Structures are given as structure tokens and as C-alpha cells.
Amino acid sequence: MYSARMSTSDRLIESTRELLWERGYVGTSPKAILERAGAGQGSMYHHFKGKPDLALAAITRTAEEMRTRVGRLLDGPGTPAERVRAYLLRERDVLRGCPVGRLTMDPDVVASDELRAPVDETLDWIRERLAGLVEEGKEQGEFAPELDGEEIAATILATIQGGYVLARAAGSPALFETGIRGLLSLLTPTTPVAPAGPIAPSAP
Template sequence: MDASARERLIEGTRELLWDRGYLGTSPTAILRRSGVGQGSMYHHFQGKPDLVLAAEQRSAEIMKEQSEAVLKGPGTALERIAGYLLLDREVLRGCAVGRLAGDPEIIEREELRQPVRDALDQVRVLLAGVIEQAQRDGELAAELRPSDLAATLSAVLQGGYVLARAEQSCEPFDRAVQGALGLLRAHSTDPESIPAG
């Protein structure tokens, strides 16, 4: 069996989970989306939960890579934080990882909940590290608690997705990001360095 079939199964499942959640990601839909046969699916995976876990891990990996590309990239720490908030995202589709936190079938199973929790936590920890760097560099007020601010910024993004999807408009997400940027400006030693977005 060819390895590309495994990759297509993972990617097809990842896309379906993102759009439809666990229940909407049926084996039939997975096979249709990935373009592989049933035999290939059961050759590579023990069943739907095993394939869903691989797809979740892939979404988590992509989320981490995209976050690191900005938060560990060029620019000052504060510019990188602002750049992360202003990343081009598929707002109305929601966060591929965060959306799964509202899926009862994912949340009730520890093995399926863990990749979601770990991915969101990894990004929060990464963000907290860059906030600490901004404080060491004198860009942000020292009295801010990096872990609290990182949790706030993460919640702004995840909540922004929910509000945008509820209204079927990017405007609530954009307002939430602007609010977060305003919070950073209010605690910055150089507010002008934070883009308006």
C-alpha cells in the first residue's frame, strides 16, 4: 500500500473534522474526500478513532509550525506578537484545532482530547515566552504576567473565531484582534511600534 494513500487519508480526515466535526466525519466521507479505497484505510489505520487521532495530530503540528514561523521569526518580540495576532486566517472556518474543543465526541475521549489540549497549550507557552522576551527587552511593562497575557491573547483568538462564525462575518474576529492590539499598546513602552492591523 502506498504511503501517499495514508497522507491523503489523514488530510481528508483533517479537513472533514475542521468542517463537520467528529460525527460528520464518516468513513464514507473520508474515503470520498481522500480518494482512496476502504482496504487502504484499514491497512493504515485500525479504525475511525485511530485515523481521527492522526488527523488531530497533523492539525496540531500545522498550528504549531504556523505559530512558530511568526513568533520565532524576525522582528522585535512585540512585532512578532502583533504579527501573530494579525496572521491571515480562515476566520469563518474557525481554528482547525480549537473547533474540536467544542466537539462532544472528541472531548469525552481522553486520547482524542489530548492533542487538542496539548496544541493549544504549546502555542500559549510559546506566546508566553515571546511576551517574556518583550519584557526583558523593555518593550512591555514588567508587571504583566506573561502566562496570563498569553492565555488572554489565545482566548481572544479562539473566542473571535466563535463570534465570527456565529455572525458569519469576520468583523467580530477583527474587533477582538484590534482590542488585543490595544491592550498591548496600553502596556507598551513604544505603542507606535504595534501596527494597527
């Protein structure tokens, strides 16, 4: 399942990442981790202090991977509006849900400050970056001037995470896709917005 060149510790981390996404913290047993990783008994405790330590490594790697992937879109080419659109329309495994967002619904992860930290940091980073792009877009006339960057960023994340829930409940990505299209239609002004500029002096 994993590359023969992958170290045992990496196989343990990767198997834990997948199991956390599929089963949550409680359902991710050391036995299941070892079986999926193809590792022998005792290898977990050779490389990690225990399940919480391994789970932290797995969650941290998942969070870092998401920031890298999302960063390529939010910091990539194009105008602010184009980058926001690229983020909203990026390819996702909708029915599996967000590997980071799903962790916020895991009571064992939420109850642990250490396990929750990389999740909170990643969602905060995405929200802050989106808010900055909305403000940039307002200055360039791409977004309506009355929009608030922080509010729109929170709305984007809420739409995406809520869309995953609706899609999983329906067994179809259709509602997720509908929500994204609806949000894009709300963000797109019906008439061009003049970019902000200096106020012309009034006539004498």
C-alpha cells in the same frame, strides 16, 4: 483533488483532517472519508485500525502543522512585541474557525484522552511561547512591567478563539478583527516603557 503522487494513507489523513474541521468527529463518517480521499472500500482498515486511529493521525498532523506555522512567527525575526503582533495579525480563515480550537468543542474528541492530547499539547505550547515573549518584551521595555506573561498569553488565546465564535455567529470576520485590534491597543503602552535594569544605589 489530491496530488496523484500522494499515497492512499496520506489522502485518507488529509480528507479526515478537512472533514473533522467541517463536520466534527461524529459527522466524519468512514464513507465520507473514503469518498473525499478517492479511496476504495476497505482501504481505511488496510492502513489504519479504524476511524479512531485515522482521526488521531489526522488531529496529530493538524496540531503539528499549526505548531510549525505559528512557530515561524513566534520564533521568527523581530522584537518580542513584533512577533506577538505578527501572530495576532497572521492570515486566518476566520469563518471556518481554528482547525485545532474547534476540536475542543467536539464532545467526542474531548471525551477521548488520546484524541484530545495533541490538541491540549498544541494550545499549551502556544500559550507558553506567548507567555515567554511577553516576559521578554517586559525586559526590553516593550510591554508594561505590571503585565503577567501567563495571563496575557491566556487572554490572547481566549480573544482569538472567542473571536472565531463571534465571527461565525455573525457570518462576518468583522468582530474577530475588532477583537484583535482591541487587544493590540491594550498591549501597546501609551508611553515608552523603560527596560528593566539594575537599581541605582541610593545617595548617602
